[in-house]
Amino acid sequence: MITVTVNGQRHDIDADPNMPLLWAIRDILGLTGTKYGCGAAQCGACTVHLNGESIRSCCTKLSRAAGQQIVTIEGLSANNNHPLQLAWNEMNVPQCGYCQSGQLMSAAVLLRENPNPTDQDIDDAMSGNICRCGTYQRIRAAIHRAAELAKEGAKS
Amino acid sequence: MVTSIIALSFKTEPAKKKNNTATVVKDSIGSVRAFMSVYKVLMSPRCMNCHPAGDQPLQGDDNHIHTMNVKRGVDGHGVYSMRCSNCHQAENDPGVHLPPGNPKWGLPPANMRMVFQGRTPRQLAIQLLDPKQNGGRTKAQLIDHMTNDGLVGWAWHPGEGRTLPPMTRAAFAAKVRLWIAKGAYVPSAKAK
Ligand code: FES
């Protein structure tokens, strides 16, 4: 039995410790917002947070998450109101949407560590998240917008 | 008290003598020859790819820049949502083209870059011996690092589809020891 906290909730998972964390999240816990793209740490669609750091859950064993805090796209904010989610909505970022939960989870780490990122910072943080629809321009613009929203939120 | 310490030190003396391996005579030719073997290993892709000249790790036997625009970062472990351990686990993921892994996976930090790529044998030998450029290591610590460090050792267990350095780790460790024991001589500027 492996105990993992996902989005603040404790789960005892009865599964092979070598199971990819992504499998446990999607198939056992039923949280299907996190996507399977490549299964080889090449695309970023499966990005979740482990103790606040982005990890690729397709190549991370369930055992690495034992006793740790996992946050998935479903837990990024309580009411879908993380500045990134608001900006994403405002700027219609997604095309097909498949890569977007991974994009948001990666962008969230960037904004936490750097509330005022330049284009270069955004490229450095986001180049591992591939978007087959090519929404990169909107992603970059929406990260800048989210940085603004976060500042406005902090003021009000 | 004093006598007991003296007695103790006398008692340990013969044992120390037996272990004494520092009988190698200084020999500039032998020392440099040993270093040239060490150099070949350090320039192999499994070692050099994480000791790049720039601030991006390298991949593959052709030493191409790591895909995904991966950066060194201040601590050598990447930046933001592009940290090494986001993909690289504590061990190799099984299968070709899957991320290799080690608990310490990363580059040298930005303030101690320990570049191998592009260094001549002479430049690399000087750099390895200089505590200001080698992470503050004495010669003994340098030997220990090359012989016992787990991340260095990964090069000999690199996972499926990756070529090995040109000699075993034991042979490599022996060459490192020989290089230092024979005087830690540095190759001439002409050595390649
Ligand atoms: S599915 Fe994990 S990186 Fe592509």
Ligand code: FES
């Ligand atoms: S929106 Fe379709 S893959 Fe990114």
